[in-house]
Amino acid sequence: ERGWVNILVIGSGGREHAIIWKLKQSKVVKKIFCIPGNGGISQMAECTEMDILDFAKISEFVKDYDLGLTIVGPEVPLAKGIVDYFQKKNLRIFGPNKKAAQLEGSKVFAKQFMKRYNIPTAEFEVFDNPDDALSYFSTLNSKLSTVVKADGLASGKGVFVCDTKKDAEIVVKKIMVDKIFGSSGNKIIIEEKLEGEETSLIAFCDGKTILPLIPSQDHKRVFDDDKGPNTGGMGAYSPAKFIDTNDVKKIWDNFLEGIKKEALDYRGIIYAGIMQTKDGIKVLEFNVRFGDPETQAILPLMKTDLLDLFTATVDEKLDKCKVACKNGYCVSVLVASGGYPGKYEIKKEIFGLNDVKDAVVFHAGTKFKAGRYYTNGGRVLNVSAVDITLEKTISKVYKNIKKIKFEGMHYRRDIGRKGLKSS
Ligand code: AMP
Numbered sequence: 001e002r003g004w005v006n007i008l009v010i011g012s013g014g015r016e017h018a019i020i021w022k023l024k025q026s027k028v029v030k031k032i033f034c035i036p037g038n039g040g041i042s043q044m045a046e047c048t049e050m051d052i053l054d055f056a057k058i059s060e061f062v063k064d065y066d067l068g069l070t071i072v073g074p075e076v077p078l079a080k081g082i083v084d085y086f087q088k089k090n091l092r093i094f095g096p097n098k099k100a101a102q103l104e105g106s107k108v109f110a111k112q113f114m115k116r117y118n119i120p121t122a123e124f125e126v127f128d129n130p131d132d133a134l135s136y137f138s139t140l141n142s143k144l145s146t147v148v149k150a151d152g153l154a155s156g157k158g159v160f161v162c163d164t165k166k167d168a169e170i171v172v173k174k175i176m177v178d179k180i181f182g183s184s185g186n187k188i189i190i191e192e193k194l195e196g197e198e199t200s201l202i203a204f205c206d207g208k209t210i211l212p213l214i215p216s217q218d219h220k221r222v223f224d225d226d227k228g229p230n231t232g233g234m235g236a237y238s239p240a241k242f243i244d245t246n247d248v249k250k251i252w253d254n255f256l257e258g259i260k261k262e263a264l265d266y267r268g269i270i271y272a273g274i275m276q277t278k279d280g281i282k283v284l285e286f287n288v289r290f291g292d293p294e295t296q297a298i299l300p301l302m303k304t305d306l307l308d309l310f311t312a313t314v315d316e317k318l319d320k321c322k323v324a325c326k327n328g329y330c331v332s333v334l335v336a337s338g339g340y341p342g343k344y345e346i347k348k349e350i351f352g353l354n355d356v357k358d359a360v361v362f363h364a365g366t367k368f369k370a371g372r373y374y375t376n377g378g379r380v381l382n383v384s385a386v387d388i389t390l391e392k393t394i395s396k397v398y399k400n401i402k403k404i405k406f407e408g409m410h411y412r413r414d415i416g417r418k419g420l421k422s423s
């Protein structure tokens, strides 16, 4: 093996597979471990089944195997304080600490932070009991669209765009009275509905410097032309067509000012989900981690050593770094199990993965057993291709997906098409 540092990656999705795939190209990385990983990850990292919230056990594992850095994929361990736990034990870890992770873990915290630091966002009100929320609606026009959001983490399901007052009232009751998200629904936000194209702005942040990656666009609805229910993301492309860069600079400048003023330990990824409205760019949400599936459409274009960026972030040296990218585009299409995002079946054998030639397959819900791959989740594979024009990239990715087969599989046929329309 070439490198000298062993790494731990926490997570089990296409995002983590893409991070590991990219870290494998680093001259510095020796061996990669993953908790818990998936079928595809098991082919390039040593996977161990472990509860990703059992910080004591994970930190023992890190010590036993002398792992020089831990990268956290999903938000829940960050929001629950894995970074604070590791820091107390003098273990190097990439990600914001618990207090800073509230930017994703509490929508109330995030919105109030945006307001304090002049980061443009939808107008909003906070409520901590259903009666106040419901009487607020009586002050609104009954046809006014609103967005109701549970304060805490809800696996991406806590946001409801409501087109009538009646719908909004039903949602408030579900969240605050029926507690469908448990204590994540102790508070809610009611905000104005915005219209426009959404873009994901993902950046490294060491508390002093923001280093943006290329903009990307997710596709949240299950069917073509953004029809059907929401999913965890059906595909992404990058760079997404975009934007007044001055507005973006202002968002990041104000964000950093807030991080410094509030002395937040923010050394990780910051992700701003933005909407390009007719009144300019507005931030819909912050996430404190890489996007999934955006990462699968960003890292294949990146030339810079990913470990260098992780290290510089932890050491607060991002001001010395640049991100170099290949020319062209990356399109990443998610292949899902039959029935997803509703009830779906697993344990279907996946065929044709070896026939994929000029694209890379990042696994999400898969299992490797006796030389074969099987489905093991709703989101199964992300197929990512790179080429010089967006047209060519789209046809390359779909040509490769046709080689993959499993019972019930489905995917969107229009990932990246929005980028064509506007260019
Ligand atoms: P969030 O978790 O806040 O990003 O919300 C998830 C999704 O809900 C976003 O990606 C948007 O598609 C939608 N959304 C959130 N807030 C608004 C808003 N104020 N207006 C319209 N759509 C929204």
Ligand code: GLY
Binding pocket: 156, 218, 232, 233, 287, 290, 291, 292, 293, 294
């Ligand atoms: N792609 C949306 C997310 O990662 O939250």
